[in-house]
Amino acid sequence: MHAVRRVVLLGSMASGKSTVGALLARRLGWPHLDFDREIEREHGRPVAEIFAEGGEAAFRSAEAAITPRLLRTAPAVLTPGGGWVTNPGVLGMLPPDTMSVWLRVSAPEVVRRAVADGGPARPLLQDGDPLDRVERLLRDREPLYRRADLHLDTDGRTPDQVAADLEARVRDRMAGTPEATL
Ligand code: S3P
Numbered sequence: 001m002h003a004v005r006r007v008v009l010l011g012s013m014a015s016g017k018s019t020v021g022a023l024l025a026r027r028l029g030w031p032h033l034d035f036d037r038e039i040e041r042e043h044g045r046p047v048a049e050i051f052a053e054g055g056e057a058a059f060r061s062a063e064a065a066i067t068p069r070l071l072r073t074a075p076a077v078l079t080p081g082g083g084w085v086t087n088p089g090v091l092g093m094l095p096p097d098t099m100s101v102w103l104r105v106s107a108p109e110v111v112r113r114a115v116a117d118g119g120p121a122r123p124l125l126q127d128g129d130p131l132d133r134v135e136r137l138l139r140d141r142e143p144l145y146r147r148a149d150l151h152l153d154t155d156g157r158t159p160d161q162v163a164a165d166l167e168a169r170v171r172d173r174m175a176g177t178p179e180a181t182l
Helices: 017-028 035-043 047-072 107-117 130-145 159-174
Strands: 006-010 032-034 076-079 098-104 150-153
Touching: 006 017, 017 032, 017 076, 017 159, 032 035, 035 047, 047 076, 098 159, 107 130, 150 159
Parallel strands: 006 076, 006 098, 032 076, 098 150
Antiparallel strands: none
16 A cells, blocks of 8 residues: 555557646646656757657657656656657556556547647657557557556546546545555
């Protein structure tokens, strides 16, 4: 039994991790640390540029390098990028006072959101048919996401609804005991 002092949101790109993470952090009064933003700050350039210059391998080693520092932070809501789980051993590095959550989203919904928000460039969707790419990424990564403590569906739900649901679950686990337990 461990105090919950950290929430880590896992899931595909466009599952809403960063948006939900910011909303959840505000609700809990905890800081929100987004891995992609932290990498951009440290490297002084956008994720898309790190991909363009050094490929996915360069980006993964940047992710792996900042992981120990970010995982030590508490209390905090942490939102790694969708492929962070593929860095060997990182899930095993989650401290025991961490609640990990898989924000589930279907492949067509990922493509719909990625097109709709036109937001941050998503280097891994640049080549080939996006639906095919997303389906393959999800197939490869789902066994890793599945290891999260909690699985939450996000299709058809707003980030605010997901954040409110999550806040209730985090508070539930903190209720009833001074040692918020998992
Ligand atoms: C990636 C997801 C992105 C970002 C990078 C790689 C991935 O983050 O880290 O483009 O491998 O799925 P989001 O999940 O926040 O889009």
